[in-house]
Amino acid sequence: MSAEAAPRLKKPVDYEVTVTEVKMETRDTATLFLDFGEAPVEYKAGQFLNIDPHQFRALTPLAAFLQAQKGRRELFRSYSMCSAPHEPRVAITVKDEEFIPGITQYPALLAPLLVHGRLTGARIRVQGFMGPYVFPDDVEQRTEHIVHIVAGSGAVPNFALLKHALHRGLKMRHTFLCSNKTWADVLFREALEALEAAYPDKVRLVHTLTRETDESRFGPKVHKGRVSQALLEELIPDRQTCLVYACGPAISPWERRKAMETRTPATPRFMETVLGHLHTLGIDDKRIKRETYG
Ligand SMILES: Cc1cc2nc3c(=O)[nH]c(=O)nc-3n(C[C@H](O)[C@H](O)[C@H](O)COP(=O)(O)OP(=O)(O)OC[C@H]3O[C@@H](n4cnc5c(N)ncnc54)[C@H](O)[C@@H]3O)c2cc1C
Structure with missing residues (x-):
């Protein structure tokens, strides 16, 4: 949080x-x-x-x-x-x-x-x-742009947030960035595409795929590899005013414990990597809500 x-x-x-x-x-x-x-x-x-x-x-x-x-x-x-x-x-x-x-x-x-x-x-x-991973009551006053950054089942709460905002007619636009291993792993893909088609001015859907072998899947909206700093820079021009909702795996408590015991740093997972990029891009931590699974 x-x-x-x-x-x-x-x-x-x-x-x-x-x-x-x-x-x-x-x-x-x-x-x-x-x-x-x-x-x-x-x-x-x-x-x-x-x-x-x-x-x-x-x-x-x-x-x-x-x-x-x-x-x-x-x-x-x-x-x-x-x-x-x-x-x-x-x-x-x-x-x-x-x-x-x-x-x-x-x-x-x-x-x-x-x-x-x-x-x-x-x-x-x-x-x-x-759970506090919700919109603040005055979300429309706080931002015009919600940036969803999710990995795997991290899409679950953000899908609910997106549907809620569109149903309520909240004025913010949404960039929904999903990170998955392959195209077949993308959750709610058709429903998200339907929302993007229904609200073209409000919803922008972007994917990154880390292990997709079918090269024909890649294009302007589907990127190869992990969520990169360059992609976030391109997707978030309004870094002083956006509100980010990031959900996905983070270093687990037992990985942290093992790292302490062996004195070797735990390998950063999705959340640590994304937060690192967002901070480097100058996005204030107060503008980043996060929920970690793992
Ligand atoms: C706020 C929140 C919301 C969530 N929402 C969702 C959601 O919408 N959908 C979803 O799928 N999941 C969600 N999760 C994750 C979910 O709660 C479970 O953690 C997940 O389903 C795994 O539970 P499990 O009992 O199947 O596996 P677990 O028994 O928890 O095991 C999962 C993995 O952790 C490892 N592990 C567990 N304990 C240890 C240990 N002591 N040492 C080393 N390794 C260990 C296991 O080897 C295994 O690989 C959410 C978690 C949180 C905190």
């Missing part, structure tokens, strides 16, 4: 909801639509809910194993709503976490079940809603 005034936070509420549909977005990412029944549902675009992995009987052995390995109880996992408050259905979008022997230390606990566990019809407990 940046140093901007945080909105007043409401106490999270426990809900029991029904998963009404699980829609695969990409090969490893699914949107879960949640029915809250008669319960009043009040959240802001960009917020998240929590899910306790211990409620799922199928995860009990893995949770016990991971707890024994890590020496601590497994915590709630957080998931941003991809839906915006005006939309009829509340939804979260979850990316499965792959286990790569020799690279990842443990198998992921909850995401594989949410994505591949055929939960349609299941009753699950969630706790919501929370």
Whole structure:
């Protein structure tokens, strides 16, 4: 979170909801639509809910194993709503976490079940809603340009923010920069393209792809490689007045711990790299909101 005034936070509420549909977005990412029944549902675009992995009987052995390995109880996992408050259905979008022997230390606990566990019809407990990754009430007074910089499932809260702003008719324009490995990994691609087509003066969609092998994918709106400083310089001419919403992976607490133990600096991830570029370009940290996954 940046140093901007945080909105007043409401106490999270426990809900029991029904998963009404699980829609695969990409090969490893699914949107879960949640029915809250008669319960009043009040959240802001960009917020998240929590899910306790211990409620799922199928995860009990893995949770016990991971707890024994890590020496601590497994915590709630957080998931941003991809839906915006005006939309009829509340939804979260979850990316499965792959286990790569020799690279990842443990198998992921909850995401594989949410994505591949055929939960349609299941009753699950969630706790919501929370998170300061939202627009300030006076966002239109603060800026004319929102710069979304997202990687992978980091697109989830920003997609909600974008839909919310357009629906409300907020006057800002949006640059939506998505970083992914390949074209097939881009989340909400068609929906984002539809918004860009519907609001050509307000929405500019740009992609960077780090591992795409099909060269024909690249063009003026689809760049090869990571989010670079040069690209940000081109996309953000109004560096004193823009407001940046950056969401994606950052150095994890355990990577930080290992770096301290081995006295070798942790490798910067998406968030550290992007923040470095933004600061070099002279964008005040107060104008950068961030949410980190990982
Ligand atoms: C505010 C917020 C919003 C989020 N929103 C979303 C969202 O919209 N969509 C989404 O997909 N995700 C989101 N996340 C991430 C999500 O909460 C989970 O972290 C993610 O789903 C992984 O959870 P998991 O239980 O599947 O995997 P985990 O069990 O957490 O494991 C994930 C990875 O971390 C490694 N790991 C875990 N613990 C350790 C350790 N002690 N030492 C070394 N390595 C370790 C594992 O090896 C594995 O590779 C959000 C996170 C936050 C904080």
